[in-house]
Amino acid sequence: MKKLMTALLGASLLSTPVAAQSAWTGGDDQPTSPLACSGESPAPEPGEYNGGAPENAPDRKGKDITVVDIPKLVGVGYFASTASGMQEAAKELGNITINTDGPTRANIDEQITFVDNYITSGVDGILFAANDPVAIAPVLKKALAAGINVVGYDADAQADARQWFVNQALPNGVAKSMMDQLASEIGEEGSFAIVTSTFTTPNQARWISEMQAYTEKCHPKLKFLETVEAQEDNILSFNQAQTLINKYGDELKGILGMTSVATPAAAEAVQQNGLCGKVSVVGLALPNAMKPYINGDCIKSTILWNTVDLGYAAAEVMRQVVDGTLKPGDTTVKAGRLGELQIVNQSQVLLGAPKVFTKDDINDFDF
Structure with a gap:
């Protein structure tokens, strides 16, 4: 993987600058409900059903x-x-x-x-x-x-x-887990960037909006740099993480991976650049994909559900x-x-x- 990644550092994606944002990007425009900074938050009420229904569906009860x-x-x-x-x-x-x-x-x-x-x-x-x-x-x-x-x-x-x-998890619960873990690793005043799939991918957009709301409430001194898209593609995710490392240098203290592809790819970029212990990668990924980086003491954690x-x-x-x-x-x-x-x-x-x-x-x- 290392040789493949290195060979592709010159890919066209790297030649495309990613501009810093003054506000969080990649989220949606829906209302947010940040959880409490500490302690338990009450579970939401189910509310009135708002899903759809099949029309004239045959009786399939108990049938193959x-x-x-x-x-x-x-x-x-x-x-x-x-x-x-x-x-x-x-x-x-x-x-x-x-x-x-x-x-x-x-x-x-x-x-x-x-x-x-x-x-x-x-x-x-x-x-x-x-x-x-x-x-x-x-x-x-x-x-x-x-x-x-x-x-x-x-x-x-x-x-x-x-x-x-x-x-798999409520968006505000994902947001709390991600931002609390990030703050614990890079400090309350560290700077971070996000690698997501696309700005229209619904779960990631929802998580990012909730992450912003929770951060403003509970970790207000953390500095957001920008969000970049990587299409849930391994090579693109690595290249985007590399771009962030090159662009921000010592200012970059953490990368948030919003996909199971982006997180290990960002960890690989950190490892290849000799930044283990200097740039944290906190994100959503399968444990098996992150074991080499966590067991090798390059990355401290990964977050997911089963x-x-x-x-x-x-x-x-x-x-x-x-x-x-x-x-x-x-x-x-x-x-x-x-x-x-x-x-x-x-x-x-x-x-x-x-x-x-x-x-x-x-x-x-x-x-």
Whole structure:
């Protein structure tokens, strides 16, 4: 990987300057709800159901069903692990077949085409992780109109374009974990930049908005430099991290990785530049991808949820939706070995709080 990365330092992306921003970029325009700086925050009330419903869907209760899983992209560890969780649930349930298929890059137009093709070919259910919440909504509504059950996970669409969304963690919970960990590593007055996928990727945009609100409330002296896009591409993520290192020099104390690709790529850039211990990388990534950097004492932590559990929960929720055992007004849902999961934000199923993995425990996890 090192030789490949080094050879590509001269790629065109590096020749494109990324200007510093006076305000946070990469977030959305939705209201924020920063958690308390310390102590526990109360769980949100479920609220009134705001999801959609399939039209004239056949009775599928207890029957064998065929479901397609269309993530943001295939070929990356994150969605390979969610897919493995879905297969685990399918095996336990015994009456659901799940096939994972999708674009090889995080491209919303390609993702829409995949969804549309499966509506045409015919499936009972669609699981999705959206590349763009607005752009994907019409084709998901088309699926609902065709009587197909639609459940999201990882990255949501507009609420009425699907029935339920399995939320890996509440955005304000992700924000608190990320910014508290960053402040603990670079100090309360350190400067940092963000490497995200795209400014329209819904979950990352939501996290960034909540991160800004929480930082202004709880870590007001941290200095935000800029957000750069990397398309969830390994080489682009490395190049963008390298650009930030070159541009800001000693001013840069931390890089926040918003994707499971960006975080290890940024860690690789830090390591190759001999900046271990000088530039922190805090972000969302699979433990296995970060073990070399954390066990090698270059990076201190990584943050994530159990992605296998996320896929497992999504498959369980799809089965409950099809069977009618999860319906509007419910406050919890049974999800196999995960027990009962909480309903939040009107039509979301909450997996739980994010976890900070460190050298003390990262080797206990294999995903």
